[in-house]
Amino acid sequence: MSSTRRAETFPANTPAASQIFTTVLSHGPLTRLEVARRAGLSPAAVTKAVRPLIEAGYLVEDADEPARPALGRPANPVRVDGGRALFIGVKVTGDEIIGVLTDLCCRIRVARHAPLPDRDPKGVLASVAELTGELLTAAGDLGVPVLGLGIAVSGDVDRGAGVVRYSPFLEWREVPLAELAAATTGLPVTVDNDVRALTVAEQWFGAGVGLSDFAVVTVGAGIGCGLVVHGRVVAGAQGVAGEIGHVTVDPAGPPCHCGNRGCVEAIAGDAAIVRRIRETTGVEVTDTAAAVELAHQGDTGAREAYARAGEAIGRGIATVANLLGPERVIISGEGLAAHDLFAEQIREAFTAAAFGSAAQCDLQTRPLPFEEWARGAAATAIQSFIRADQQQ
Amino acid sequence: MSSTRRAETFPANTPAASQIFTTVLSHGPLTRLEVARRAGLSPAAVTKAVRPLIEAGYLVEDADEPARPALGRPANPVRVDGGRALFIGVKVTGDEIIGVLTDLCCRIRVARHAPLPDRDPKGVLASVAELTGELLTAAGDLGVPVLGLGIAVSGDVDRGAGVVRYSPFLEWREVPLAELAAATTGLPVTVDNDVRALTVAEQWFGAGVGLSDFAVVTVGAGIGCGLVVHGRVVAGAQGVAGEIGHVTVDPAGPPCHCGNRGCVEAIAGDAAIVRRIRETTGVEVTDTAAAVELAHQGDTGAREAYARAGEAIGRGIATVANLLGPERVIISGEGLAAHDLFAEQIREAFTAAAFGSAAQCDLQTRPLPFEEWARGAAATAIQSFIRADQQQ
């Protein structure tokens, strides 16, 4: 496993081919004509681009003909053969790593997690290698090649360079993770920020499909935000963007570890909610689960803490909507376990603080199973595989 | 003038040609090799694209050879011949219209303004036609054709459709201004939101040249913001974006006409500052000029009002920086007359509220002469002329 095996490459050199494939990938089975229409190309171009993709096994003609609605030659839709290739996505948190094996359509086949005994690059790399090894074995049993590995890390990540610039959780600076992981696993590696990875998954396989402007807001220990503008994920000039967690909601609010007061995260982050409940109720809740339970029991102080959190989140989302005018905001995150406790407040605060037509922005809530972060990492690997060099 | 004259079109059909021209336009005289490098094209492609542009008179070989630094065949830089074509930009405010005649390099040749007696579409159209007529006469004296008219209006504008969706100041809804103005002036017309127009001017001819991610913040009666992400001006899904003026800075702050409290505009807008000074000092200041003077005289209350305003603006800018990670923020606007009164607070509040590497964002201040808004409108006309159909 120490040698980099000859990586299989995707047979789509031209921008049109890669765009056509992406269209089919995101929009399920489509006839060639429909693909041409959506991609703004001629039918001839689609036919020509599709052939090599079918020959290589990445696309298949959909055998089952679901609807035979109309006159004329029957349509012959094509779809991506998810089983053609597998990808591995790994999310590294402060104390564990989560890995998934997905197919080309980013459907999870196997999910694993393991504790993270050691946070320094060497230790993390060993854990990643072990987990990847397990998943590779599982892939081998399926007889399908694994064509890429995506790693998601919170913090400041330069995806293009494959370098973790700064990760507070891991206490890393300038770690060339892609290079290191490629050397140990022999796979092509993509490294990206975790929220951006999740955003990529939504853009290609989730609620962001077909939208050129949307945002993903994650609610949990921290409050994160991934942005898609002009059809591309926003990375920011310094590699950091979407810091909604430290948008000030109330300058008189509780102090935040960032040094300010009343950041969204200082009100609606897990720790902030728990602290607030302790302070107002005197009950010694220690973690989020206990906080949620207390609120569900009807405790006024706990409910109020969640209401405040919801309001802060709603205001944060309204800020995003005011500034960018996205078509949709997808709210997700572990914090959604408490969804019923603040959904209403989020919506209310958003509506109140959204200015003008920004209020027309569609708010969607999506559950976030714990493997979802790792799935996002896999999505970045799929993306890198499909458009090896070219952008968007 | 009632018939639409045969519009001259720009001889650059291919994306490469238009990109090459834009590069030369923004980056002054460049040798063909340098253009090729910057545009990511081969020198051959540049030579081929440049020739018809020179023949049509849009580009010229720079006669004066400024530096002859090196060995080898002397470089033969090309630049845009600003005098080849003229454009008109018009900014419509609530009570006057401002018009400029610019050359192809967006340098102002003539500036005029006129009161706006009537705000309904018909009246505005008449005023625009009259002002345009004057500028066309001036252009005729120069013997240079006018190839486009840009109109900037505050509010919700659909540039592609040429329709003003909603303008609170003018009390317009769904006015097809581009079509109407084209019919009366006979010129190709571009209509855009005023802040976005200003942003286009900065992107092509100002402090945003060469940057793919930056923001323009305007300080004046209102607080506005134009955003460029991935090299393109953000328009938002509903045609509205950059509403920094109604980002909440302090939920306990003064009420805003939008229905919330403590919006940036409710603290740092002209009217808000004047009101604040009246309330805290008791002095009956009536307008911004008086407020500035009072502050410059050292009045504590007035100075404090400006300090608060600066803090609010700084926080607003930090929010933009946190969310988008722009490379630069350009602060401009009529409010900069009071620049010395709050520049420091803007910077301090920004630094305090910017999270992590967002603080590395470059803050620049630019004066905003009153014709600048109209110049922005002219910039949109130039942009439309250069890339008639294709995007970016």
Added chain:
DNA sequence: ACTCTTAATTTCCGCCGTCAATAAAAGAAG
């Protein structure tokens, strides 16, 4: 005069994507 160096141009070529015509695959009509 010759060489060295860098800029610009020319020529040729590959290749992508469109156009327009054609084939394919049904059901409908007679």
Added chain:
DNA sequence: CTTCTTTTATTGACGGCGGAAATTAAGAGT
């Protein structure tokens, strides 16, 4: 059963864009 209609897919010719490499251009130094 044949022919027509309708819609999808394919084919082949064509045009044009942009790149690679060779060539020309225009000096400076020796």
